[in-house]
Structure formats: structure tokens, C-alpha cells
Amino acid sequence: MAVPLSVLDLAPVASGSTASEALRNTVDLAQLAERLGFARCWYAEHHGMPSIASSVPEIVVAHVAAATSRIRLGSGGIMLPNHAPLRIAEAFHTLNALHPGRIDLGIGRAPGTDPVTSSALRPFDAEQFPQQLEEMFALSRGEYGEGHPFRGVRVVPGDVPLPPVWLLGSSGASARLAGSLGLGYSFARHFSPSPPAPAFQAYRESFQPSDAFPAPHAIVAVSAVCAESRDEAEFLASSMQLGWVRLQRREFGPIPTPEEATAHPYTPRERAVAESYRALTFVGTPAEVRERIDAVVEETGADEVMVITTVHSHAARRRSYELLAREYGIG
Template sequence: MAPIIPLSLLDLAPIAEGTSTADALAQTVRFAQTGEKLGYTRLWYAEHHGMPSIASSAPDILIASAGAHTSAIRVGSGGVMLPNHVPLRVAEDFRTLEGLYPGRVDLGIGRAGGSDGRTLQALRSFGGEHFSEQLAELLAFDTDGFPQGHPFGAVRVVPDNIGLPPIWLLGSSGASAHAAGQMGMGYAFAAHFSATPPKPAFDAYRQGFVPSAQFPEPHTIVCVSVVCAPTDEEAQFLSGSQELSWALFHSGRVRKLVAPEEAAAHDYTPGERAIIENQRPLWIVGSPETVKRKILEKIEGTGASEVMIATTMYSYELRLRSIELVAKAFGIEPRA
């Protein structure tokens, strides 16, 4: 039986209270192997800097690790925040990854910085206003597309006999979607943190889409935040971890991911409750039946090609159970 819609994973490598960053990084390997076994299409890694609750700051390295420990699932970035990098280095890194794991790598690119202003300054970030220029430079390095006389025209990108993997633009607006379509790229919509409906962006993407070698047809992904458990009640309890952590983060009290028991006992201030209530509609929380219904409601009428799931939970084992429950609910065929 065909699955309802292909499912993929976004891993932020969450760091729980009582654990270390090294623990979170080690867990990414088993998460990748489990996702592959369950039949998920692809696994992407985010880029965030200076956040005590997120270990995924170097997606290219996590891709290399996941690729070495899997054999079928696609591995990629969700995404490389291009303003933090020089395009030549991105071209080298992802050509290398494509050479190591041919046909399995995705290059997801975003224009945000993924951190606070001071950290971005330390990263020597170029800022989002230069994103279009950086992206054009990246593509020119890959295709020898610099105009005659350009100072970078003689630069050799090594590996020099391997092209970049498929490129995806990440965003939540019609402008980013239209740009992805015009350049013949895939488009991933960040519904896990944007309240903007994805349909207008997807319509803009498809209307402006120009076929390319990597994408002969339009391909869209909706990324959603999911906490799944056998019952709605347990899922709501477990979701308390991300709720309290989110409230603390946006109140300037940055911590690792807190335990759901602490969240249940926490005396929330009116300000914290307001922060959570503003975000709660973006979190899909519940039993497999509830999660399936809410995801299908989220993508109804959008023409989404695929759904990508981000799961932030205190317990690593329950996080693995969550993605298993969702895969079964959607009829995803496990890999042998």
C-alpha cells in the first residue's frame, strides 16, 4: 500500500537537561539509522549557533556522519545558512559530500543567521541582504558560470569532477518560493515556526517554476513540529518540555531542554503563557490518529509533495518512538 504522503525528518540534535552536547551528537547516528529503517525519505540537519538546547551547528559534518552510518536515506542540510559562509567553501563541502554519498545528498539553503547578533558577528556573517549575491556566486562556482574577466572565473573548485547535489531553498514567503521556482530548485516551507499558510508560497513557486536537471518537476516540502505518543494526554504532557523551553528562551533565560515533569510543575507567568499560546498552533501534538489528522489539515489544498517532521522531546527513546508512531500512522513502508 502506498503511503499517504512521503515523510522526512529534520534533526536539531536537541540537548536535554542532564545530558551533554556529546550525548546529543552521538544520538544523531541512531536517529538517522532509525529514520532509515522506518522508511523516511530524507533526513536534514539544521544550523543553529550558540543555543544550549541545540547541538546541530555544523550540518555538513552531521551529514557526513549520517551518511557513513546509513545506506539509503537521503541526508542533507535544513539548512546551510548561507550568510554565515563563503560560497566557495559551501561548494567544496557539498561536492565532497556528494562524492562520498553519490545520489543521497541534499543542499538546503537559508538566508537567516540562525543565532543572535553577537554570535553572527563572531561568525563574520554577511547578513541576509547579500543572500541573492551569495547564492548566485555559489551557482557560478558549480557551473563555471562567472562572466568573462570575473576574478573568480579562474578559481578551480575541488572536487572538480563532481557537481553540487540538488539545491533546496528554505523559506516561508512568496518571494523565497518564487525565487526557488525560477532557479529550478526544490522549496521547503518552514511551517514549524511560521504561522503563514504555505499555500500562497507554494502557488508562487509552481507558477514561476522553470524545470532543471535536478528538478524536472516542482517539489515542495512542508516542515512541521510534531510530538506523538500513544495517547493525546501523554503527548500533551511530553510536549511540556518544548513549551517551557520555548517560553524560557523567549524570556531571555536560555537553558537545555527541560524535563516534562519540570514543565508540569512550573508556575507559568502571564508572559510565559502568552508566548506559549502564540506558538502552540504551530505544534502538532497528539496520538498517531490526531497527528495524522492535523498534518493532513495543515497540507490540505497546498499540493505539498512531502512532509518533514521536526521532533523536540526530552527523552531520546520517546523521540524515537514518536517518529515510529507517525511513520506507521501514514503507512510508510519500512526498509528491509
């Protein structure tokens, strides 16, 4: 295997199921990923979406960490404009104290929700993201000096640092910032139509070594559905094609069944939306999916591949990761 494989888990909620069951599935999937040899599992912050149960990644991380022993766990990511920097510093200092050497802090600048829900979160201005990031690090390290209003603020527990921090991006806007700060970088190719290679190049060109990252480390996140046959994989993937169409209409329901998806009477416009999502997803046999993944690694020089598999059936999702692990010879 050329690069490590990891898991991005949005705790998908399938029709006929519940968010509580989806959260239980996160534990089951992480335990499977640990046995199969995946490097890490990350959980993303989304709000107001009945198809996604991971609204509070730090709680999911803590719960899954208690049920696993080796695999790294983290946020992919925490949407920093939704939070006070002190709050995130405290949460991830705590996680790092509880599970030393196993925690990652992935941070993004998008709200992870619709405008109305975003207003209910009372977020910061996303334009302040670099300043928020600087504040989080300064508070974590106790760097505010004489005369600063936060001089006496202490992050507790204070006997551990923040875990390794990664900036998440989908357009390349955060790549140079991540590099200049000596952070990790992760590109969301699983939903972004922007080519990842320029962002990776910008990250590496601007990289300054740090204690956490003496060398650059860039992750590319891809969407993939593996099955024993291409027909079966296409059938499973149809759920999220319809889900994506509904998402573009701001219909945030649970993930439909593949039977419902294949029977849906797509309009020409809906078909175009579904095909645009399908173009971003690697669907097929393990060998076919590996060929697509390896091509992205070759294109970007990624140090790691993070795979998200969103299908209606949790058993089929497990099987997809099992087949991919076997194809790469890691389990």
C-alpha cells in the same frame, strides 16, 4: 500514504545530557528513520544555542551518511550569509562525491543565531543572499568567464556537481526565487505563523524546470509529538512549550524535562507565548497527528512532509516517529 515523510533533526540537547550525546542520537535517529522508510533526514545550522548541537550540518551529514546506507541526508539548512559561497560549494561537492545520490543542500538566508554570535561569525549582509546564491552556482559550474576575478577558481572535487539544492523559507520571501531558479522549496511551518499555502502557490507559479528538478518539489516542515494517548503526548510536548518561552526571553538552555515544564508557574504573558507555540505543534495520538498533517498537505499541495519532534527524552522521540510511521504504513 499520500506523500513521503522525512525527518528534521536539530540534534536537541536535553537537560541532564550533553551536546556530544545529542550528536550520537542523530546517528541513532537516522538509522531508525532509514529502517522505518522515511525519505530523508536534514540538519539545521544554529549557533550559540545550548539546546541545539547541529552548528555544523555538513559535518553531521558526513558522519550520519557513513553510518547509514540508503536514506537521503542534507542540510535544513545551511545559512548562506554566514559563509563564503565557495566554502559551501566545496563542502557539498565533497559530500556528493563521498555519498553520491544521497545528499541534499538546503539553504536559508537567516543567521540562525543571536546578533552577537552572528557578529562573531563575520557574516555577509543577508541582503546579498541572491548574489551569494548566484556566486555559489557559478563557482560550482565554472561559469565565470574572461575578465571576472573568479575566472580561475575551481571547485574541488570537480568531477561531481552540487547535490539538489532547496531554498528554505518561513514567510514566502524565497518561494519565487526558488521557483525561478528551478530549485526545491521547503517551508518552515514548524515555527512560522505565516500560512504556507501562498508561498507554495508562488513557488509553483514561478517554477522553471532544471536538471535537478524537472518538476516542482515543495516540502512542508511540521512539528509533531505522537504518543499512545493524547495525555502522554501533551505531557511530552510541554518541554518545548517551556523551552519556547525561555527562548523568547533569550535564555538558551537545554530542553527542560516535562516534569519541570508542567510544574512551571507560568505568568499570563508566558502562557500566551507557550500557547502560540503549542498552536503550531501537532500533538496527540498517531491518528490525531495524521489528521493535522493531512490537512496541511491538502491545504498546500505539499509533495513531502518533514517532521520535527523535539521532546526531552530521546526514547520518546524515537517512539513518536515509530508511531507516525506505523500510522502512515511505511515501516
